[in-house]
Amino acid sequence: MSAAQDLDALYQEIILDHYKNPHGKGLREPAAAQRSADVHHVNPTCGDEITLRVHVEGEPGSERVADVSYDAVGCSISQASASVLHELLVGKTIDEAMNVHGEFLALMQGKGTVEPDEEVLEDGIAFAGVAKFPARVKCALLSWMAWKDATVQARG
Amino acid sequence: MSAAQDLDALYQEIILDHYKNPHGKGLREPAAAQRSADVHHVNPTCGDEITLRVHVEGEPGSERVADVSYDAVGCSISQASASVLHELLVGKTIDEAMNVHGEFLALMQGKGTVEPDEEVLEDGIAFAGVAKFPARVKCALLSWMAWKDATVQARG
Amino acid sequence: MISGLLPELEVIRKDFPILERTLAGGLPLVYLDSANTSQKPQVVIDTMVDHLERHNANIARAMHQLGAEATEAFETARDKVAAFIGAPERDEVIFTKNASEGLNLVANTLSFPGEHQLGPGDEVVITEMEHHSNIVPWQLVTQRTGATLRWFGVTDEGRLDLDRIDELINERTKVVSLTWVSNMLGTINPIAEIARKAHAVGAIVVVDASQAAPQLPIDLAAMPVEERPDLLVFTGHKVVGPTGIGVLWGSRAVLDTLPPFLGGGEMIETVRMEGSTFAGIPHKFEAGTPPIAEAVGLGAAVEYLGHIGLDAIHTHERAITGYALQGLATVPGLTVLGPLDPAERGGAISFELDGVHPHDVAQVLDSRGVAVRAGHHCAKPAHARFGVQSSTRMSSYLYTTPDEIDALVEALNYTRSYFKLG
Amino acid sequence: MISGLLPELEVIRKDFPILERTLAGGLPLVYLDSANTSQKPQVVIDTMVDHLERHNANIARAMHQLGAEATEAFETARDKVAAFIGAPERDEVIFTKNASEGLNLVANTLSFPGEHQLGPGDEVVITEMEHHSNIVPWQLVTQRTGATLRWFGVTDEGRLDLDRIDELINERTKVVSLTWVSNMLGTINPIAEIARKAHAVGAIVVVDASQAAPQLPIDLAAMPVEERPDLLVFTGHKVVGPTGIGVLWGSRAVLDTLPPFLGGGEMIETVRMEGSTFAGIPHKFEAGTPPIAEAVGLGAAVEYLGHIGLDAIHTHERAITGYALQGLATVPGLTVLGPLDPAERGGAISFELDGVHPHDVAQVLDSRGVAVRAGHHCAKPAHARFGVQSSTRMSSYLYTTPDEIDALVEALNYTRSYFKLG
Ligand SMILES: Cc1ncc(COP(=O)(O)O)c(C=O)c1O
Ligand SMILES: Cc1ncc(COP(=O)(O)O)c(C=O)c1O
Secondary structure (H helix, E strand, O other): OOHHHHHHHHOOHHHHHHHHOOOOEEOOOOOOOOEEEEEEEEOOOOOOEEEEEEEEEOOOOOOEEEEEEEEEEOOHHHHHHHHHHHHHHOOOEHHHHHHHHHHHHHHHOOOOOOOOOHHHHHHHHHHHHHHHOHHHHHHHHHHHHHHHHHHHHHHO | OOHHHHHHHHOOHHHHHHHHOOOOEEOOOOOOOOEEEEEEEEOOOOOOEEEEEEEEEOOOOOOEEEEEEEEEEOOHHHHHHHHHHHHHHOOOEHHHHHHHHHHHHHHHOOOOOOOOOHHHHHHHHHHHHHHHOHHHHHHHHHHHHHHHHHHHHHHO | OOOOOOOOHHHHHHOOHHHHOEOHHHOEOEEOEOOOOOOOOHHHHHHHHHHHHHHOOOOOOOOOHHHHHHHHHHHHHHHHHHHHOOOOOHHHEEEEOOHHHHHHHHHHHOOOOOOOOOOOOOEEEEEOOOOHHHOHHHHHHHHHHOOEEEEEOEOOOOOEOOOOHHHHOOOOEEEEEEEOEOOOOOEEOOHHHHHHHHHHOOOEEEEEOOOOOOOOOOOHHHOOOOOOOOEEEEEHHHOOOOOOOEEEEEOHHHHHHOOOOOOOHHHEEEEEOOEEEEOOOOHHHOOOOOOHHHHHHHHHHHHHHHHHOHHHHHHHHHHHHHHHHHHHHOOOOEEEEOOOOHHHEOOEEEEEEOOEOHHHHHHHHHHOOEEOEEEOOOOHHHHHHOOOOOEEEEEOOOOOOHHHHHHHHHHHHHHHHHOOOO | OOOOOOOOHHHHHHOOHHHHOEOHHHOEOEEOEOOOOOOOOHHHHHHHHHHHHHHOOOOOOOOOHHHHHHHHHHHHHHHHHHHHHOOOOHHHEEEEOOHHHHHHHHHHHOOOOOOOOOOOOOEEEEEOOOOHHHOHHHHHHHHHHOOEEEEEOEOOOOOEOOOOHHHHOOOOEEEEEEEOEOOOOOEEOOHHHHHHHHHHOOOEEEEEOOOOOOOOOOOHHHOOOOOOOOEEEEEHHHOOOOOOOEEEEEOHHHHHHOOOOOOOHHHEEEEEOOEEEEOOOOHHHOOOOOOHHHHHHHHHHHHHHHHHOHHHHHHHHHHHHHHHHHHHHOOOOEEEEOOOOHHHEOOEEEEEEOOEOHHHHHHHHHHOOEEOEEEOOOOHHHHHHOOOOOEEEEEOOOOOOHHHHHHHHHHHHHHHHHOOOO
16 A cells, blocks of 8 residues: 555544544533543653543443543544544443443554454544554554543542 | 784793792881882772882982882783882882883883883883783783872872 | 755765665655654664674673774774764763763762762752753652752743843752753753853753754863863764764763762772772773674764764754745744744754644655654653644754755645645 | 584574684684673674664654654564563563663662662672672662662582571561672572572562573563562673663563653653653663664574574583583693582683683683683672682683684693693
């Protein structure tokens, strides 16, 4: 593939759309019955940062992701990835969400050899092209790592 | 020159003789009218060591090297060099001795290009071959550096 | 025509094998990341290969022929480095693993018991435009010793804010450590003036010459002693030398008073289980087997630069920087961070492009073969000063051509269109 | 015929270009100084050259293609080193500049505020047969912290004197740091047994594997955790790798609790002027631009050793050592310092020759093309233990042939006649 084609695979329209119109951006207060946890993650190499809050509700064992609110600065990939995360995980049970998380991680760390499952990842499949750019994988994973960290904390 | 010839130039008979029968070895007490100073020098690379005492006598301005006594452990080159130093410097005025010191230093640091002056260096000319072995120059200079250091101290 | 370019630029480029490489899609390499690391001329690589294939041995300790050759090569490299910076004495040149180790060595030995030991009430002064390697060591050491860390701010134009100099450098100041040339803003700092002030209050002056050594002629011996740094560091890989080697130069007077940093190897005079004594400089600060082949490579590198001439290299850098500043000014929405006059700055130019994050700029540029750096360039506080997280940085060197600058500008315009910025 | 030699010895020798060199007078090189530094196979040199000529860039920080290639090469080297020592986790492998830096890193971070900080009343235990690099850092650090330095003695046969082990390793012991294989006596120490004792009292176990890594198979993950060191260091240039690089391996559990050592570069998480936070391992301990080409070369080196097989190399070393001990026993007036059973020792053999100083032995040997080391081998206390200032040391490696041992023995006999020892 040429460099230009690789570039287009990286910057899919879906990614650029999410970048321009991010879903769920902003930090929100959790509702009364929700538990929440905040984390702050940075990508030390480039300085991208995210403050991410997970809002969890429901009984232990069947908790749901009530919301994921966040403040972030960073490149198109890291911003779009946070937006897609919001879209994909909010409303799911934590077990389901962890499963999606696992798939996304596998896709990103697959160096371009993993075939993404659109059923599970929806818009997230647009990130398949990122996996070929090792330096950008960290950008795509910033919010996902933060989400996992926060969720573990929120669950207690 | 072949390696064997270089070796013979290094280990001149004179050097081996001084090594086997070192002059002036042993630490002696200075006489009543003498000033003295002790120094301890080591060659950090190989561990050779010398404790050297200079005995100085006479009026400031015309002091003489009354004796150089020393205790030393080390290789043939360092031992022979201390012996030659004793032979050359004892009895000289300090100025004369410093002059000999300078000549010996120049010979050793000349990388084999300096022609030694037998008038000044006497048996010391046997060390001309050492100058071609950079690793051994430090051996030959151990006692000479110690002597200078001690003399500066003894003079006060 | 641009004046000041190196006359034999095409010949010089031929010395650097990597410049003939092509990238994905067969694109030629446009390497504009030399402030990050410079490329290596063939002579440096060949010198290291010859050393490894024919003269490899440990140094100082070995009495055999290979050992004598390796020792000679290593110590000759020290002479060459001493000549490169005009060191008053060759034994004042200490080989470290990089510039960062040099700065840490200084900070740590100033924290250990000794004549200069930092303590509560003492102040260390740095600047807001330092590389992390000249910030973090001082943070760690002032925290451990109870000394206070202070710093010069930066003006909107990217210069050191010297307004408060008399308050900042005062009788409590024990160390002033600053960069000669900023790796982010490109600013050339007035180190002579600052050294003079610092020396007047008895402080030790440490200069980070990591970005200066590649592009400014340095002649320490020629500096008036009040204006001369007491300690100066730079790194091999930015002066067309190998990785794994850096240089700490220090005046004998100061180095002799500093306690050893790392222990072991040839830094000793004698060792007993109960205690040890230490060698004189430079060995005192070179614990363990030094980077031997790397020193030999660095010797070849500074000799190579010396043959071309640091004055000529500096003029070339200035010409390219001026040309680049002009070119960048034509790109809509592009803002340069740092001084805009090429005479006042080095060859690293950081900038923002409205509406596109630096990573995305760098990525699109890379797809056109143009290699720049995006991020905080290990200068987060300097970025914070300008209210940005990161920036894109182009940096030239003696092999950079005006055509490469044109390629950058063209690629930046392409980036704007790629991200549909009209 | 000697059994145990590497089957393809002549082919292996062809991998090492320097072995084809001749010395003054056209003599072939008989290199018996591998414990000092090993020679480099062509594949290591070529890998470094390829890196410098085609993939050179700074790592981690660079987002362009060259940067991605360099980062990949560097991190792959880490994987290779992790495999070489069977590290439980690849991120536990930290690149230093040499073994000495690794030991100093450990000693210093144990002296800084933190969970393991040494203080008065605490004890650090080393041994009398350590290399200076595992003595001096502990002297410096115990002096600064008020902790007490203690040590195992050495028996007449050159083994660790374990009689007092229960007294030496006690509830005050915070660190036990010792060499796996002595570089002077050749002794292989019972590190498993000592680690077990040390762990039982809660001490941290540091193993200097500088001489072990070249010749013993190491599989950390396979060791029972009570017997596994917490920290282990070795140096690149002794495992057919380049100078300028060493390795510190540490268990994540311990490394995570140690504060950073050097500051700057990629070891940070975030930096503000007021304070900084730090990255996780391995980056936390890799300040500044690391020895990139050197890591890549080291990766090729350990892969090369792995292809030949450490078991096979160990067997070869033992065979050569046995043959050498036999040969040396035929030289009148020669006394070996250290264990005489090749199964209990590594390939470094130090000896005395009655009536000839080690320098003079080495010099005459060198005139015959035989390269050995003479001096204290950075182990002055071990020499003092045997009442000598210095010794002559031969040390073999995977490229050493029995013929070379014959040449050594012949040259030793010549030395005796040269100095007229009948
Ligand atoms: C046992 C031992 N420890 C430590 C070292 C130090 O290694 P380096 O000089 O590469 O730091 C050596 C080699 O010189 C050694 O043999
Ligand atoms: C100004 C400045 N200081 C220090 C450094 C650190 O150099 P190194 O990473 O080689 O230690 C750099 C380069 O990264 C730099 O630009």
